[in-house]
Amino acid sequence: MTVFEDLDTLAGHVADGALVALAPEYSWVPMALVRALIRHKVRDLHLLCVPIGGLAADMMIGAGVVGTLEAAAVSLGEAGPAPRFIAAVEGRTMTMRDTTCPAIHTALQASEKGVPFMPLSGLIGSDITSHRDDWKVVDDPLGAGGGPIVLLPAIKPDVTLFHSPRADRDGNVWIGRRRELATMAHASATTLVTVETIEDRDFLADETMAAGTLPSLYVTAIAEVEGGARPLGLTDCYERDMDHIRAYGKAAKTEAGFQAYLDEHVLK
Amino acid sequence: MTQNYAPEEFLINALAAELDSVDHVAVGALSPVPGSAALLAQALSDGEQEAGQEARTGAALSGPGQGHKMRVSIIHGDANNPFTDGGRELFDCAGQGRIGAFFLGGAQIDGEANINLLGVGPYPNLDKRFNGSFGSAYVYFVIPKIILFAPDHSRRVLVDKVDFISAPGTSAPDVHRPGGPKVLMTGKCVMDFDADRKRFTLKSVHPGVTVEEVLDNTGFDFDVPEDVPETPAPDAERLQLIRTTVGPEIAKTYPGFAQQVLGFQGG
Known part of the structure; x- marks a missing residue:
């Protein structure tokens, strides 16, 4: 209550x-x-x-x-x-x-859903990304041809x-x-x-x-x-x-x- | 010839010209001049709603029946801000292709259109810290027409290589990137950016500025065509529109700017 x-x-x-x-x-x-x-x-x-x-x-x-x-x-x-x-x-x-702004929104949305991470477009090639060792660049895990994408851990x-x-x-x-x-x-x-x-x-x-x-x-x-x-x-x-x-x-x-x-x- | 407008009014007019035929312009943080330019472009589009115009850029998901009125979305205030789903909505909207143009600045911008909004010096041990990268590391990728705005045209800002890449000017072919930089507007000139060649080309110089002056004050290499025209200045009618129509609107988000630069003493 x-x-x-x-x-x-x-x-x-x-x-x-x-x-x-x-x-x-x-x-x-x-x-x-x-x-x-x-x-x-x-x-x-x-x-x-x-x-x-x-x-x-x-x-x-x-x-x-x-x-x-x-x-x-x-x-x-x-x-x-x-x-x-x-x-x-x-x-x-x-x-x-x-x-960067949408990375924070996205990481909070992951917590809303109770999932451990969320993907976000952009970010690749930014020095923000290269200095964040908790972010991970992966190849499109579904193999749908989306190219590399960044995974952001949930922020709780x-x-x-x-x-x-x-x-x-x-x-x-x-x-x-x-x-x-x-x-x-x-x-x-x-x-x-x-x-x-x-x-x-x-x-x-x-x-x-x-x-x-x-x-x-x-x-x-x-x-x-x-x-x-x-x-x-x-x-x-x-x-x-x-x-x-x-x-x-x-x-x-x-x-x-x-x-x-x-x-x-x-x-x- | 005496100049009867403020430098900001000149830039508002010049930036508005770059928004011609964009359906939806969004304006981010700390952007009173770009915001004014977007509102001016909208006021101008209100005045010419003829049918049968050429295909418009951006707004891939906008359907028929939306009319030709330019949509302007200015975040960080309640005025001219259509978003009702929180801070994320601008970015989600951009990611879907619903925004045609956006403005970004840079404490440093280099010849490959990499931008640095974060600081000068070897990160993280910066010599000089600026506000931060805001949403640039995302919107630079997904909004089709990014207009770079650097009123301080100097070798301090326009550098050979940025100290920190808040957002890269170009990406490898396999990276999802429907958007990116198209135009650089400075206090001295306009340049176009070609992502394939990773290079700027001088498009026009502002009144009273020479090509030599642009070359002297730019820290990166760029192409200079044989014929470089002058960037058009606002005429009396346009200035009137900026001061009477745009002023009261931008005052709702940037009251200090509207008062100090456009002379708007609103309530």
């Missing part, structure tokens, strides 16, 4: 060393929960960006939460490069597993984290068209969700709502956190605060500036 908890209890489910999946900035990132993980001093996470990272990944890297990062890219979008990510890669203070996250506008009283969570959140939750052992509000009704009894609902079957725990995606945006609820994100991008260019940001916006 899905349980309802407060934010700090929810954050307590994320163990040191866990493989944690996080969606991109347009897809309802649980920033309040990310800040709680930083305050809890969680360490050595294997952070999986599905498939790219932004403000949340950069903050977690800067705060020393991330031991290994797996991502197709990290950036702050219009606010520029992700400074703590770049510093960590160039300074070799974090293990970087480079990949320990924890998926996201925010949503609403959950119902039974722990069903509305995700609208953000279907990558469903893929991530299906593939993960544990899914922790923050929501703007918990509504006293059953989403699955309403066909329009049901189509965009992640059933509680996949939801481990929920915390009600108003404004839980800020300063990023949440569809139909609030816009991302570009001034805040730009100010972060500027401050985080130095270690001292980043620490000052943490002191003011995360640790206080």
